[in-house]
Amino acid sequence: MSDNPNNWPLWEVFIQSKRGLEHKHVGSLHAADAEMAIENARDVYTRRQEGNSIWVVEAEHIHASRPEDAESLFDPADDKVYRHPTFYTMPEGAKYI
Amino acid sequence: MTEVKDLEALFQAKIDAEQKIEPKDWMPEKYRKNLVRQVSQHAHSEVVGMLPEGNWITRAPNLRRKAILLAKVQDEAGHGLYLYSACETLGVTRESTIDDLLSGKAKYSSIFNYPTLTWADIGAIGWLVDGAAIMNQVMLTRTSYGPYARAMVRICKEESFHQRQGYEIIAVLSKGTPEQKDMAQDALNRWWWPSLMMFGPHDGESAHTAESMKWKIKRESNDELRQKFIDRTVQQAEVIGLKVPDPDLKWNEERGHYDHGEIDWKEFWNVVEGNGPCNHERMKARIAAHENGRWVREAAVAYASKKARKKQAA
Ligand SMILES: [Fe+2]
Ligand SMILES: [Fe+2]
Numbered sequence: 001m002s003d004n005p006n007n008w009p010l011w012e013v014f015i016q017s018k019r020g021l022e023h024k025h026v027g028s029l030h031a032a033d034a035e036m037a038i039e040n041a042r043d044v045y046t047r048r049q050e051g052n053s054i055w056v057v058e059a060e061h062i063h064a065s066r067p068e069d070a071e072s073l074f075d076p077a078d079d080k081v082y083r084h085p086t087f088y089t090m091p092e093g094a095k096y097i
Numbered sequence: 098m099t100e101v102k103d104l105e106a107l108f109q110a111k112i113d114a115e116q117k118i119e120p121k122d123w124m125p126e127k128y129r130k131n132l133v134r135q136v137s138q139h140a141h142s143e144v145v146g147m148l149p150e151g152n153w154i155t156r157a158p159n160l161r162r163k164a165i166l167l168a169k170v171q172d173e174a175g176h177g178l179y180l181y182s183a184c185e186t187l188g189v190t191r192e193s194t195i196d197d198l199l200s201g202k203a204k205y206s207s208i209f210n211y212p213t214l215t216w217a218d219i220g221a222i223g224w225l226v227d228g229a230a231i232m233n234q235v236m237l238t239r240t241s242y243g244p245y246a247r248a249m250v251r252i253c254k255e256e257s258f259h260q261r262q263g264y265e266i267i268a269v270l271s272k273g274t275p276e277q278k279d280m281a282q283d284a285l286n287r288w289w290w291p292s293l294m295m296f297g298p299h300d301g302e303s304a305h306t307a308e309s310m311k312w313k314i315k316r317e318s319n320d321e322l323r324q325k326f327i328d329r330t331v332q333q334a335e336v337i338g339l340k341v342p343d344p345d346l347k348w349n350e351e352r353g354h355y356d357h358g359e360i361d362w363k364e365f366w367n368v369v370e371g372n373g374p375c376n377h378e379r380m381k382a383r384i385a386a387h388e389n390g391r392w393v394r395e396a397a398v399a400y401a402s403k404k405a406r407k408k409q410a411a
Binding site for chain 2: 004005006007008010026027028029030032033036043044047048064066067
Protein backbone atom coordinates (compact mmCIF):
# COMPACT_ATOMS: atom_id res chain seq x y z
CA MET A 1 0.00 0.00 0.00
CA SER A 2 1.20 3.47 -0.78
CA ASP A 3 1.14 6.27 1.77
CA ASN A 4 -0.47 8.78 -0.56
CA PRO A 5 -4.01 9.26 0.78
CA ASN A 6 -5.15 10.26 -2.68
CA ASN A 7 -4.52 6.79 -4.04
CA TRP A 8 -7.67 4.77 -4.40
CA PRO A 9 -7.76 1.45 -2.52
CA LEU A 10 -7.69 -1.90 -4.29
CA TRP A 11 -10.91 -3.91 -4.68
CA GLU A 12 -11.36 -7.54 -5.66
CA VAL A 13 -14.20 -8.12 -8.10
CA PHE A 14 -16.55 -11.12 -8.18
CA ILE A 15 -19.04 -11.58 -11.00
CA GLN A 16 -22.07 -13.80 -11.20
CA SER A 17 -22.46 -14.57 -14.86
CA LYS A 18 -25.97 -15.99 -14.66
CA ARG A 19 -28.73 -16.21 -12.09
CA GLY A 20 -28.27 -19.32 -10.00
CA LEU A 21 -24.51 -19.52 -10.49
CA GLU A 22 -21.84 -18.57 -7.96
CA HIS A 23 -20.01 -15.26 -7.94
CA LYS A 24 -16.53 -15.89 -9.29
CA HIS A 25 -13.38 -13.86 -8.79
CA VAL A 26 -12.51 -12.12 -12.06
CA GLY A 27 -9.84 -9.58 -11.11
CA SER A 28 -9.29 -6.36 -9.27
CA LEU A 29 -9.34 -2.62 -9.70
CA HIS A 30 -8.79 0.60 -7.80
CA ALA A 31 -11.71 2.82 -6.81
CA ALA A 32 -12.42 5.54 -4.27
CA ASP A 33 -15.37 3.69 -2.75
CA ALA A 34 -17.62 0.66 -3.18
CA GLU A 35 -20.06 2.40 -5.47
CA MET A 36 -17.31 3.47 -7.84
CA ALA A 37 -15.76 0.01 -7.65
CA ILE A 38 -19.04 -1.52 -8.82
CA GLU A 39 -19.39 1.00 -11.64
CA ASN A 40 -15.82 0.43 -12.80
CA ALA A 41 -16.23 -3.34 -12.52
CA ARG A 42 -19.26 -3.05 -14.78
CA ASP A 43 -17.16 -1.19 -17.37
CA VAL A 44 -14.13 -3.43 -17.17
CA TYR A 45 -15.41 -6.92 -16.48
CA THR A 46 -18.87 -7.12 -18.07
CA ARG A 47 -18.50 -5.58 -21.53
CA ARG A 48 -19.62 -8.77 -23.24
CA GLN A 49 -22.64 -9.77 -21.20
CA GLU A 50 -20.48 -11.64 -18.68
CA GLY A 51 -22.42 -10.23 -15.76
CA ASN A 52 -25.69 -10.51 -13.92
CA SER A 53 -24.47 -9.34 -10.52
CA ILE A 54 -21.28 -7.84 -9.08
CA TRP A 55 -19.64 -8.14 -5.66
CA VAL A 56 -16.68 -5.99 -4.71
CA VAL A 57 -14.56 -6.48 -1.59
CA GLU A 58 -11.75 -4.23 -0.48
CA ALA A 59 -8.63 -6.31 -0.96
CA GLU A 60 -7.31 -5.57 2.53
CA HIS A 61 -10.32 -7.36 4.03
CA ILE A 62 -9.42 -10.64 2.37
CA HIS A 63 -7.53 -13.10 4.53
CA ALA A 64 -5.77 -15.91 2.74
CA SER A 65 -4.24 -19.19 3.90
CA ARG A 66 -0.48 -19.35 3.61
CA PRO A 67 1.14 -21.55 0.95
CA GLU A 68 3.43 -23.00 3.66
CA ASP A 69 0.34 -24.30 5.45
CA ALA A 70 -1.08 -26.09 2.43
CA GLU A 71 0.17 -29.51 3.56
CA SER A 72 -1.19 -29.36 7.06
CA LEU A 73 -4.47 -27.92 5.86
CA PHE A 74 -5.20 -30.14 2.92
CA ASP A 75 -3.23 -33.37 3.23
CA PRO A 76 -5.58 -34.84 5.86
CA ALA A 77 -8.20 -35.24 3.11
CA ASP A 78 -5.87 -37.38 1.00
CA ASP A 79 -6.41 -40.70 2.81
CA LYS A 80 -10.17 -40.41 3.14
CA VAL A 81 -11.30 -41.90 -0.12
CA TYR A 82 -14.39 -43.27 1.67
CA ARG A 83 -15.82 -39.76 1.35
CA HIS A 84 -16.39 -40.46 -2.34
CA PRO A 85 -19.31 -42.56 -3.58
CA THR A 86 -17.08 -44.60 -5.87
CA PHE A 87 -15.34 -46.09 -2.80
CA TYR A 88 -18.24 -48.45 -2.15
CA THR A 89 -18.95 -51.84 -3.68
CA MET A 90 -22.60 -52.21 -4.58
CA PRO A 91 -24.21 -55.65 -4.82
CA GLU A 92 -24.48 -56.90 -8.38
CA GLY A 93 -27.82 -56.04 -9.94
CA ALA A 94 -28.92 -53.32 -7.48
CA LYS A 95 -30.46 -50.39 -9.35
CA TYR A 96 -30.81 -46.66 -8.79
CA ILE A 97 -28.05 -46.44 -6.16
CA MET B 98 15.43 -23.19 8.21
CA THR B 99 15.04 -23.94 4.54
CA GLU B 100 17.95 -22.65 2.49
CA VAL B 101 17.34 -20.37 -0.49
CA LYS B 102 18.95 -23.02 -2.67
CA ASP B 103 16.38 -25.61 -1.61
CA LEU B 104 13.60 -23.11 -2.11
CA GLU B 105 14.88 -22.43 -5.60
CA ALA B 106 14.96 -26.14 -6.40
CA LEU B 107 11.41 -26.53 -5.10
CA PHE B 108 10.34 -23.54 -7.14
CA GLN B 109 11.89 -24.92 -10.32
CA ALA B 110 10.32 -28.33 -9.65
CA LYS B 111 6.90 -26.69 -9.48
CA ILE B 112 7.53 -24.92 -12.77
CA ASP B 113 8.78 -28.11 -14.42
CA ALA B 114 5.63 -29.88 -13.24
CA GLU B 115 3.54 -27.17 -14.96
CA GLN B 116 2.22 -25.82 -11.69
CA LYS B 117 1.38 -22.13 -11.62
CA ILE B 118 3.19 -19.81 -9.26
CA GLU B 119 0.79 -17.73 -7.17
CA PRO B 120 1.42 -14.35 -5.50
CA LYS B 121 2.08 -15.69 -2.00
CA ASP B 122 4.41 -18.48 -3.12
CA TRP B 123 8.11 -18.13 -2.60
CA MET B 124 9.85 -17.06 -5.81
CA PRO B 125 13.41 -16.07 -6.70
CA GLU B 126 13.85 -12.33 -6.61
CA LYS B 127 15.00 -12.40 -10.23
CA TYR B 128 11.84 -14.19 -11.31
CA ARG B 129 9.76 -11.53 -9.59
CA LYS B 130 11.79 -8.68 -11.08
CA ASN B 131 11.73 -10.20 -14.54
CA LEU B 132 7.93 -10.48 -14.32
CA VAL B 133 7.45 -6.97 -12.97
CA ARG B 134 9.43 -5.68 -15.92
CA GLN B 135 7.58 -7.75 -18.50
CA VAL B 136 4.05 -7.38 -17.11
CA SER B 137 4.34 -3.65 -16.50
CA GLN B 138 5.82 -3.12 -19.95
CA HIS B 139 2.93 -5.12 -21.36
CA ALA B 140 0.42 -2.99 -19.40
CA HIS B 141 2.00 0.25 -20.57
CA SER B 142 1.82 -1.01 -24.16
CA GLU B 143 -1.92 -1.58 -23.89
CA VAL B 144 -2.41 1.93 -22.55
CA VAL B 145 -0.08 3.80 -24.89
CA GLY B 146 -1.48 1.65 -27.69
CA MET B 147 -4.78 3.49 -27.38
CA LEU B 148 -3.19 6.71 -28.65
CA PRO B 149 -2.51 5.91 -32.33
CA GLU B 150 -6.02 4.47 -32.74
CA GLY B 151 -7.71 7.12 -30.65
CA ASN B 152 -6.39 9.51 -33.29
CA TRP B 153 -9.03 8.18 -35.73
CA ILE B 154 -12.11 7.72 -33.55
CA THR B 155 -13.62 11.08 -34.51
CA ARG B 156 -12.72 10.54 -38.16
CA ALA B 157 -13.91 6.97 -38.67
CA PRO B 158 -15.64 6.75 -42.08
CA ASN B 159 -19.03 5.70 -40.72
CA LEU B 160 -20.94 4.98 -37.54
CA ARG B 161 -20.33 1.23 -37.70
CA ARG B 162 -16.57 1.71 -37.91
CA LYS B 163 -16.66 4.33 -35.20
CA ALA B 164 -18.56 2.12 -32.75
CA ILE B 165 -16.15 -0.75 -33.47
CA LEU B 166 -13.05 1.39 -33.01
CA LEU B 167 -14.40 2.83 -29.77
CA ALA B 168 -15.09 -0.67 -28.46
CA LYS B 169 -11.62 -1.82 -29.43
CA VAL B 170 -9.87 1.09 -27.79
CA GLN B 171 -11.99 0.58 -24.68
CA ASP B 172 -10.89 -3.07 -24.63
CA GLU B 173 -7.26 -1.95 -24.69
CA ALA B 174 -7.85 0.22 -21.63
CA GLY B 175 -9.26 -2.88 -19.93
CA HIS B 176 -6.22 -4.92 -20.96
CA GLY B 177 -4.01 -2.29 -19.38
CA LEU B 178 -5.99 -2.61 -16.17
CA TYR B 179 -5.88 -6.42 -16.05
CA LEU B 180 -2.11 -6.27 -16.46
CA TYR B 181 -1.54 -3.49 -13.94
CA SER B 182 -3.52 -5.60 -11.47
CA ALA B 183 -1.42 -8.68 -12.22
CA CYS B 184 1.68 -6.55 -11.72
CA GLU B 185 0.43 -5.34 -8.37
CA THR B 186 0.21 -8.92 -7.09
CA LEU B 187 4.02 -8.97 -7.39
CA GLY B 188 4.26 -6.39 -4.63
CA VAL B 189 4.69 -3.15 -6.54
CA THR B 190 2.17 -0.33 -6.17
CA ARG B 191 0.11 0.87 -9.11
CA GLU B 192 1.42 4.35 -8.48
CA SER B 193 5.09 3.39 -8.80
CA THR B 194 4.40 1.34 -11.92
CA ILE B 195 2.78 4.31 -13.61
CA ASP B 196 5.49 6.66 -12.37
CA ASP B 197 8.05 4.44 -14.08
CA LEU B 198 6.26 4.86 -17.39
CA LEU B 199 5.91 8.60 -17.04
CA SER B 200 9.53 9.09 -16.01
CA GLY B 201 10.69 7.05 -19.00
CA LYS B 202 12.23 4.36 -16.80
CA ALA B 203 9.82 1.71 -18.08
CA LYS B 204 9.35 0.91 -21.74
CA TYR B 205 6.29 0.12 -23.83
CA SER B 206 6.10 -1.60 -27.19
CA SER B 207 7.91 0.47 -29.82
CA ILE B 208 5.21 -0.20 -32.38
CA PHE B 209 3.11 2.56 -30.85
CA ASN B 210 5.74 5.13 -31.70
CA TYR B 211 4.68 5.02 -35.34
CA PRO B 212 2.02 7.46 -36.62
CA THR B 213 -1.44 6.61 -37.98
CA LEU B 214 -1.47 8.69 -41.15
CA THR B 215 -4.55 7.34 -42.95
CA TRP B 216 -7.69 5.34 -42.16
CA ALA B 217 -5.99 2.29 -43.67
CA ASP B 218 -3.51 2.43 -40.78
CA ILE B 219 -6.36 1.56 -38.41
CA GLY B 220 -6.93 -1.55 -40.52
CA ALA B 221 -3.23 -2.36 -40.55
CA ILE B 222 -2.94 -1.97 -36.78
CA GLY B 223 -5.80 -4.37 -36.09
CA TRP B 224 -4.64 -6.89 -38.65
CA LEU B 225 -0.86 -6.76 -38.08
CA VAL B 226 -0.21 -5.19 -34.68
CA ASP B 227 -3.01 -6.96 -32.83
CA GLY B 228 -2.23 -10.03 -34.92
CA ALA B 229 1.37 -10.03 -33.74
CA ALA B 230 0.32 -9.29 -30.17
CA ILE B 231 -2.09 -12.23 -30.24
CA MET B 232 0.74 -14.64 -31.18
CA ASN B 233 2.60 -13.55 -28.09
CA GLN B 234 -0.46 -13.44 -25.86
CA VAL B 235 -1.76 -16.86 -26.78
CA MET B 236 1.62 -18.22 -25.69
CA LEU B 237 1.37 -16.23 -22.46
CA THR B 238 -1.92 -17.86 -21.46
CA ARG B 239 0.41 -20.73 -20.47
CA THR B 240 2.93 -18.57 -18.63
CA SER B 241 4.03 -19.82 -15.22
CA TYR B 242 2.76 -16.91 -13.12
CA GLY B 243 -0.93 -17.48 -12.30
CA PRO B 244 -2.26 -13.90 -12.29
CA TYR B 245 -0.45 -13.10 -15.56
CA ALA B 246 -1.80 -16.26 -17.21
CA ARG B 247 -5.35 -15.50 -16.09
CA ALA B 248 -5.14 -11.92 -17.37
CA MET B 249 -3.96 -13.32 -20.70
CA VAL B 250 -6.89 -15.72 -21.02
CA ARG B 251 -9.28 -12.82 -20.58
CA ILE B 252 -7.32 -10.64 -23.00
CA CYS B 253 -7.11 -13.31 -25.70
CA LYS B 254 -10.88 -13.77 -25.62
CA GLU B 255 -11.26 -10.08 -26.39
CA GLU B 256 -8.42 -9.78 -28.89
CA SER B 257 -9.73 -11.89 -31.71
CA PHE B 258 -12.28 -9.30 -32.78
CA HIS B 259 -9.51 -6.71 -32.83
CA GLN B 260 -7.59 -8.53 -35.51
CA ARG B 261 -10.68 -9.40 -37.53
CA GLN B 262 -12.05 -5.85 -37.61
CA GLY B 263 -8.65 -4.61 -38.83
CA TYR B 264 -8.37 -7.22 -41.54
CA GLU B 265 -11.93 -6.38 -42.60
CA ILE B 266 -11.03 -2.69 -42.97
CA ILE B 267 -8.00 -3.54 -45.11
CA ALA B 268 -9.94 -6.10 -47.16
CA VAL B 269 -12.70 -3.59 -47.93
CA LEU B 270 -10.18 -0.92 -48.95
CA SER B 271 -8.27 -3.32 -51.15
CA LYS B 272 -11.48 -4.05 -53.08
CA GLY B 273 -12.30 -0.34 -53.39
CA THR B 274 -11.17 2.40 -55.79
CA PRO B 275 -7.54 2.39 -57.01
CA GLU B 276 -6.83 5.14 -54.46
CA GLN B 277 -8.29 3.04 -51.67
CA LYS B 278 -6.29 0.01 -52.72
CA ASP B 279 -3.13 2.13 -52.79
CA MET B 280 -3.94 3.34 -49.33
CA ALA B 281 -4.24 -0.23 -48.07
CA GLN B 282 -0.96 -1.23 -49.74
CA ASP B 283 0.79 1.83 -48.36
CA ALA B 284 -0.37 0.98 -44.83
CA LEU B 285 0.90 -2.58 -45.21
CA ASN B 286 4.23 -1.23 -46.51
CA ARG B 287 4.69 0.99 -43.49
CA TRP B 288 3.43 -1.43 -40.78
CA TRP B 289 4.92 -4.71 -41.98
CA TRP B 290 8.47 -4.34 -40.70
CA PRO B 291 7.63 -2.62 -37.42
CA SER B 292 5.15 -5.47 -36.79
CA LEU B 293 7.91 -8.04 -37.26
CA MET B 294 10.05 -6.06 -34.83
CA MET B 295 7.34 -6.43 -32.18
CA PHE B 296 8.62 -9.95 -31.48
CA GLY B 297 11.90 -8.51 -30.30
CA PRO B 298 15.53 -9.25 -31.19
CA HIS B 299 16.67 -12.57 -32.64
CA ASP B 300 16.89 -15.38 -30.08
CA GLY B 301 20.66 -15.14 -29.90
CA GLU B 302 20.55 -11.45 -29.04
CA SER B 303 17.62 -11.42 -26.67
CA ALA B 304 18.76 -10.55 -23.15
CA HIS B 305 16.01 -12.29 -21.18
CA THR B 306 15.11 -15.27 -23.34
CA ALA B 307 17.09 -18.07 -21.68
CA GLU B 308 15.95 -17.29 -18.17
CA SER B 309 12.37 -16.56 -19.24
CA MET B 310 12.21 -19.94 -20.97
CA LYS B 311 13.67 -21.80 -17.99
CA TRP B 312 11.06 -20.23 -15.74
CA LYS B 313 8.36 -20.72 -18.37
CA ILE B 314 7.46 -17.05 -18.32
CA LYS B 315 7.90 -17.35 -22.08
CA ARG B 316 7.17 -20.65 -23.80
CA GLU B 317 8.21 -19.90 -27.36
CA SER B 318 11.12 -17.82 -28.56
CA ASN B 319 10.95 -14.49 -30.40
CA ASP B 320 12.00 -16.04 -33.70
CA GLU B 321 9.52 -18.92 -33.41
CA LEU B 322 6.63 -16.56 -32.80
CA ARG B 323 7.75 -14.22 -35.57
CA GLN B 324 7.91 -17.12 -38.03
CA LYS B 325 4.40 -18.24 -37.10
CA PHE B 326 3.12 -14.72 -37.63
CA ILE B 327 4.77 -14.39 -41.04
CA ASP B 328 3.49 -17.75 -42.24
CA ARG B 329 -0.10 -16.86 -41.39
CA THR B 330 -0.08 -13.25 -42.47
CA VAL B 331 1.46 -13.72 -45.92
CA GLN B 332 -1.45 -15.95 -46.87
CA GLN B 333 -3.93 -13.35 -45.61
CA ALA B 334 -2.26 -10.65 -47.71
CA GLU B 335 -2.48 -12.86 -50.79
CA VAL B 336 -6.21 -13.41 -50.29
CA ILE B 337 -6.89 -9.68 -50.51
CA GLY B 338 -4.40 -9.02 -53.31
CA LEU B 339 -1.82 -7.03 -51.34
CA LYS B 340 1.92 -7.48 -51.55
CA VAL B 341 4.10 -7.98 -48.50
CA PRO B 342 6.97 -5.46 -48.84
CA ASP B 343 9.82 -7.95 -48.61
CA PRO B 344 11.65 -8.87 -51.86
CA ASP B 345 13.35 -11.79 -50.08
CA LEU B 346 10.13 -13.38 -48.93
CA LYS B 347 10.00 -16.92 -50.32
CA TRP B 348 8.27 -20.17 -49.39
CA ASN B 349 10.85 -22.70 -48.24
CA GLU B 350 9.51 -26.13 -49.06
CA GLU B 351 12.10 -27.90 -46.95
CA ARG B 352 11.50 -25.91 -43.79
CA GLY B 353 7.76 -25.63 -44.39
CA HIS B 354 8.03 -21.92 -43.61
CA TYR B 355 8.55 -18.62 -45.37
CA ASP B 356 12.11 -17.32 -45.53
CA HIS B 357 12.20 -13.57 -45.08
CA GLY B 358 14.55 -10.64 -45.47
CA GLU B 359 16.59 -9.22 -42.61
CA ILE B 360 14.93 -6.81 -40.23
CA ASP B 361 16.45 -3.35 -39.92
CA TRP B 362 17.68 -3.66 -36.34
CA LYS B 363 19.18 -0.20 -36.43
CA GLU B 364 15.71 1.21 -36.83
CA PHE B 365 14.43 -1.06 -34.06
CA TRP B 366 17.01 0.08 -31.50
CA ASN B 367 16.67 3.66 -32.60
CA VAL B 368 12.94 3.62 -31.78
CA VAL B 369 13.50 1.70 -28.54
CA GLU B 370 15.97 4.35 -27.49
CA GLY B 371 13.36 7.06 -27.94
CA ASN B 372 14.00 8.38 -31.43
CA GLY B 373 10.98 7.01 -33.27
CA PRO B 374 8.58 9.31 -35.09
CA CYS B 375 6.14 9.61 -32.15
CA ASN B 376 8.01 8.71 -28.92
CA HIS B 377 7.93 12.27 -27.72
CA GLU B 378 4.28 12.83 -28.62
CA ARG B 379 3.15 9.60 -26.91
CA MET B 380 4.90 10.40 -23.66
CA LYS B 381 3.61 13.95 -23.71
CA ALA B 382 0.04 12.66 -24.14
CA ARG B 383 0.39 10.15 -21.27
CA ILE B 384 1.88 12.71 -18.92
CA ALA B 385 -0.81 15.26 -19.78
CA ALA B 386 -3.56 12.67 -19.19
CA HIS B 387 -2.06 11.79 -15.82
CA GLU B 388 -1.66 15.39 -14.73
CA ASN B 389 -5.08 16.48 -15.99
CA GLY B 390 -6.68 13.57 -14.16
CA ARG B 391 -5.11 14.41 -10.83
CA TRP B 392 -7.94 16.64 -9.59
CA VAL B 393 -10.48 13.96 -10.55
CA ARG B 394 -8.65 11.34 -8.48
CA GLU B 395 -8.41 13.71 -5.53
CA ALA B 396 -12.04 14.82 -5.80
CA ALA B 397 -13.19 11.19 -5.86
CA VAL B 398 -11.33 10.49 -2.62
CA ALA B 399 -12.74 13.63 -0.98
CA TYR B 400 -16.26 12.73 -2.09
CA ALA B 401 -15.91 9.13 -0.89
CA SER B 402 -14.73 10.19 2.57
CA LYS B 403 -17.48 12.80 2.85
CA LYS B 404 -20.06 10.15 1.99
CA ALA B 405 -18.54 7.76 4.54
CA ARG B 406 -18.66 10.44 7.26
CA LYS B 407 -22.30 11.21 6.48
CA LYS B 408 -23.18 7.56 6.66
CA GLN B 409 -21.51 7.26 10.04
CA ALA B 410 -23.28 10.33 11.39
CA ALA B 411 -26.68 9.07 10.24
FE1 LIG C 1 -4.84 -5.52 -26.04
FE1 LIG D 1 -6.03 -5.49 -29.15
